Amino acid sequence: MEKDPYNVVVAGVGGQGNVLGTQLLGAVLVDQGYKVTIGETYGASQRGGSVMSHMRVSMTDQYGPLIPPRCADLVIALEPSEAVRVLAQYGNPNTVTVVNTRTIFPVDVTSGNLAYPEKDALMAKIIALSKKAFFLEATEKALELGNPILANIIMIGAVSGAGILSITEVELAKAIRENISSDKVDVNLKAFAIGKEMTNCD
Amino acid sequence: MSRLILDEPGKEILLMGNEAIARGALEAGVRVAAAYPGNPSSEIIGNLAQVAKEMGIYVEWSVNEKVAAEVAAAAAVSNMNALVAMKQNGLNVACDFLLNLNLTGIRGGLVVIVADDPSGISSSNEQDSRSFAKLADIPLLEPSTFQEAKEMVREGFELSRRTGNFVMIRSVTRISHARGNVILGPLPKDFPVPYFDTSKPLCPIPTSITHVALHRRFKEAEEILKDSEFNEYWGPEKPELLVITCGSGWLFSKEAIDILGLCSRVAVLKVGTTWPLPKSFLIKHLQKTRRVLFFEEIDPVLENNVAELYAQHNRELPLIEFMGKNSGIVPGTGELSPELILNALGKVTGEAVEFDENQAGQAKDIIEGYAPQRSMAFCAGCPHRASLWAIKQALSLDGRNGVLFGDIGCYALGILPTGFSQLKTVHAMGSGAGMACGFGNFHQFGVNQPSLAVCGDSTFFHAVIPVLVNAVHQRSRFLLVVLDNSATAMTGFQPHPGSPVDAMGQNTSPIVIEDLCKSLGLPTVVMDPFDLDGTIETVCEMIREQTGPKALILRQECALVSGKKQGKKYQVRIDPQRCIGEECGCDRLCTRVFKCPGLTWDRSEKKSRIESVICNGCGVCADICPSHAIVKESA
Ligand code: SF4
Numbered sequence: 086m087e088k089d090p091y092n093v094v095v096a097g098v099g100g101q102g103n104v105l106g107t108q109l110l111g112a113v114l115v116d117q118g119y120k121v122t123i124g125e126t127y128g129a130s131q132r133g134g135s136v137m138s139h140m141r142v143s144m145t146d147q148y149g150p151l152i153p154p155r156c157a158d159l160v161i162a163l164e165p166s167e168a169v170r171v172l173a174q175y176g177n178p179n180t181v182t183v184v185n186t187r188t189i190f191p192v193d194v195t196s197g198n199l200a201y202p203e204k205d206a207l208m209a210k211i212i213a214l215s216k217k218a219f220f221l222e223a224t225e226k227a228l229e230l231g232n233p234i235l236a237n238i239i240m241i242g243a244v245s246g247a248g249i250l251s252i253t254e255v256e257l258a259k260a261i262r263e264n265i266s267s268d269k270v271d272v273n274l275k276a277f278a279i280g281k282e283m284t285n286c287d
Numbered sequence: 288m289s290r291l292i293l294d295e296p297g298k299e300i301l302l303m304g305n306e307a308i309a310r311g312a313l314e315a316g317v318r319v320a321a322a323y324p325g326n327p328s329s330e331i332i333g334n335l336a337q338v339a340k341e342m343g344i345y346v347e348w349s350v351n352e353k354v355a356a357e358v359a360a361a362a363a364v365s366n367m368n369a370l371v372a373m374k375q376n377g378l379n380v381a382c383d384f385l386l387n388l389n390l391t392g393i394r395g396g397l398v399v400i401v402a403d404d405p406s407g408i409s410s411s412n413e414q415d416s417r418s419f420a421k422l423a424d425i426p427l428l429e430p431s432t433f434q435e436a437k438e439m440v441r442e443g444f445e446l447s448r449r450t451g452n453f454v455m456i457r458s459v460t461r462i463s464h465a466r467g468n469v470i471l472g473p474l475p476k477d478f479p480v481p482y483f484d485t486s487k488p489l490c491p492i493p494t495s496i497t498h499v500a501l502h503r504r505f506k507e508a509e510e511i512l513k514d515s516e517f518n519e520y521w522g523p524e525k526p527e528l529l530v531i532t533c534g535s536g537w538l539f540s541k542e543a544i545d546i547l548g549l550c551s552r553v554a555v556l557k558v559g560t561t562w563p564l565p566k567s568f569l570i571k572h573l574q575k576t577r578r579v580l581f582f583e584e585i586d587p588v589l590e591n592n593v594a595e596l597y598a599q600h601n602r603e604l605p606l607i608e609f610m611g612k613n614s615g616i617v618p619g620t621g622e623l624s625p626e627l628i629l630n631a632l633g634k635v636t637g638e639a640v641e642f643d644e645n646q647a648g649q650a651k652d653i654i655e656g657y658a659p660q661r662s663m664a665f666c667a668g669c670p671h672r673a674s675l676w677a678i679k680q681a682l683s684l685d686g687r688n689g690v691l692f693g694d695i696g697c698y699a700l701g702i703l704p705t706g707f708s709q710l711k712t713v714h715a716m717g718s719g720a721g722m723a724c725g726f727g728n729f730h731q732f733g734v735n736q737p738s739l740a741v742c743g744d745s746t747f748f749h750a751v752i753p754v755l756v757n758a759v760h761q762r763s764r765f766l767l768v769v770l771d772n773s774a775t776a777m778t779g780f781q782p783h784p785g786s787p788v789d790a791m792g793q794n795t796s797p798i799v800i801e802d803l804c805k806s807l808g809l810p811t812v813v814m815d816p817f818d819l820d821g822t823i824e825t826v827c828e829m830i831r832e833q834t835g836p837k838a839l840i841l842r843q844e845c846a847l848v849s850g851k852k853q854g855k856k857y858q859v860r861i862d863p864q865r866c867i868g869e870e871c872g873c874d875r876l877c878t879r880v881f882k883c884p885g886l887t888w889d890r891s892e893k894k895s896r897i898e899s900v901i902c903n904g905c906g907v908c909a910d911i912c913p914s915h916a917i918v919k920e921s922a
């Protein structure tokens with residue numbers, strides 16, 4: 086890791102599976118010998134709210150389950166406006182951001198009470214708040230695989246492909262077997278490979 | 288095989304706090320575990336249930352927390368080790384029993400886990416359960432790390448067996464629902480033989496004897512815990528400021544001190560044995576400082592207890608300035624966060640904090656401009672949306688300003704606009720029914736507003752049955768609407784007495800809610816809330832003329848369950864020819880009022896659109912569109 090502790094935020098909307106994604110990432114890192122702490126916000130957030138997982142990775146210490154303000158090194162956002170929500174509080178000039186571009190409108194927007202930002206302005210804001218930002222059509226690719234939830238593994242693949250965190254297929258497969266089930270390994274590895282590909286050619 | 292039962296002592300794995308608690312219980316040789324689901328405690332029993340068969344233990348999801356405590360106690364008075372887990376509200380339900388059990392004591396080991404939810408992230412209330420330990424004269428431990436969560440449960444059992452009384456462990460959301468490294472210990476092979484000694488009955492009467500015995504057991508616990516390694520000191524020997532903390536405050540405080548460069552000036556004392564306090568350990572360190580700052584979650588429990596200790600030992604101690612919730616430096620409610628601790632430490636030490644109020648304000652502006660808030664809403668295709676829609680229409684057709692009393696569960700969202708603001712009260716489990724039962728009997732005062740209550744299926748069993756018995760006896764004119772989604776959806780779909788399987792996956796005969804209502808003599812109707820017109824008519828009909836209680840069961844599976852099981856029932860699309868958007872007299876009834884997240888408003892086309900990734904295909908919106916623009920076709 087380039088920094089200790091290395092702080093990762095995985096953000097999305099209830100139902101996108103970011104809690105599970107973070108758990109897999111954490112399991113791989115613990116196997117690699119790190120001390121990992123993950124804090125999750127869910128519960129009521131199952132029902133359409135913002136969901137955020139904080140992951141702290143350290144060679145030496147067990148850190149608290151929440152990242153201090155402006156201390157995120159990596160933001161993985163499964164929804165673009167959620168990327169901004171996280172960057173505004175936890176981002177700093179060195180934060181790297183990986184974003185799934187598929188938008189999910191809050192009920193406040195579909196009901197006409199609030200406006201969702203225009204796509205270009207939103208992307209520009211993410212770029213302005215990050216040192217480097219990767220944009221991926223992860224949901225579209227996941228739908229090609231048959232399940233939108235796979236976007237979270239595609240994002241993990243992208244993080245690996247961009248060389249941000251080193252995660253191998255073997256390690257991920259082991260974490261999936263131990264944390265989900267063996268019959269989910271194949272499709273998840275496919276998703277991982279797709280994500281890897283997407284940032285490799287960047 | 289579940290990671291929870293890996294028999295590899297020394298292996299380090301990533302565990303959720305609740306999994307670490309479950310593992311600790313297994314390492315202590317737990318035989319019986321029971322709970323009623325409630326976040327943030329649910330995964331403790333959920334995980335134990337999954338390994339019940341392999342480990343030869345008995346695990347149940349009990350009908351409520353009092354019964355869960357009684358089931359666990361039955362094991363603990365029979366020489367076994369037992370665990371009961373609950374959230375803060377659950378402790379209130381179990382309290383009556385536990386405040387008698389403490390007087391009789393036990394003859395095995397019993398650990399009571401209470402997972403508090405500071406800031407009420409997934410709760411109706413915020414409550415600091417730690418005061419209970421003082422009330423009950425029982426020992427209280429508070430883990431600060433995941434490893435400690437496991438070790439405290441293990442040692443809690445030992446302490447319980449040695450002192451002959453139950454031990455309370457208080458977890459919080461940031462421990463229970465967080466994950467971290469845990470080094471596994473050995474799993475036991477031998478267990479004490481279960482046996483109820485009938486020669487020694489257990490009875491708290493007379494209290495002149497049992498209360499004295501309780502105090503003696505508490506003193507023993509104090510003696511055992513006084514040098515506990517769960518109490519730790521970190522930092523310079525003579526600090527200018529001593530932080531006293533517990534629970535999640537430990538890791539947050541150490542990091543904040545590090546960030547602010549205060550390591551040579553500020554020390555942290557972590558209390559793991561919150562009650563009884565480690566007196567000599569505290570006094571030793573209080574002697575070496577002049578300023579103390581407390582960080583703990585919810586109430587100033589530790590703060591007040593230490594102040595009490597200070598008052599009792601003031602002759603041995605210097606003048607000390609105490610700061611915390613009482614002095615206003617730390618907010619009096621809610622959970623701790625790195626930000627809160629950084630700011631409080633900055634204020635007290637004069638160190639500049641990088642993320643100050645100014646920057647927090649800028650962050651807020653960015654969020655307002657680019658990240659619209661996400662109000663909570665029922666899932667796409669949630670049966671509660673349909674049920675509350677139907678009740679709303681029925682009450683307005685009825686025209687007498689009926690009152691819908693409610694309680695806790697996913698349907699509590701019915702108090703918000705996303706649930707059409709139909710619920711008028713939300714308190715404890717089953718309390719909507721209880722209040723409606725009362726309100727339904729006020730006609731003698733000239734009240735003519737119909738009285739209705741909603742409750743979930745799990746809540747029905749937990750707390751509503753005695754209400755129905757009361758309602759029949761008092762002839763209360765109220766309508767109980769059971770929103771039966773065949774799940775304890777809010778907490779993760781645990782089985783309940785209406786389910787065909789139990790916690791351990793064994794078949795059992797489900798209790799049928801309508802049969803139970805009918806057996807009490809209640810006129811009872813079962814409907815599918817997705818049949819909107821039929822449901823509206825039925826509600827109107829049932830509340831029109833009432834002479835006693837009635838029950839309406841609105842049965843439709845939780846969308847998360849049905850979606851997983853059989854996929855979408857309907858393919859739903861919008862006919863753009865028919866959707867007249869804002870021209871529609873309904874003023875975008877579907878997206879503005881009905882608010883299913885599966886429906887979105889396409890601003891450029893000025894038409895509604897189905898968001899196919901989110902829509903669960905229930906087809907209900909097709910029935911509400913006045914211009915029939917939403918088309919459902921069997922999938
Ligand atoms: S069919 Fe309509 S109401 Fe049902 S989930 Fe889809 S959009 Fe929502």
Ligand code: SF4
Pocket residue numbers: 131132664665666668669670671697772776777845846847848
């Ligand atoms: S989890 Fe089930 S019951 Fe709860 S809001 Fe979602 S669909 Fe409705």
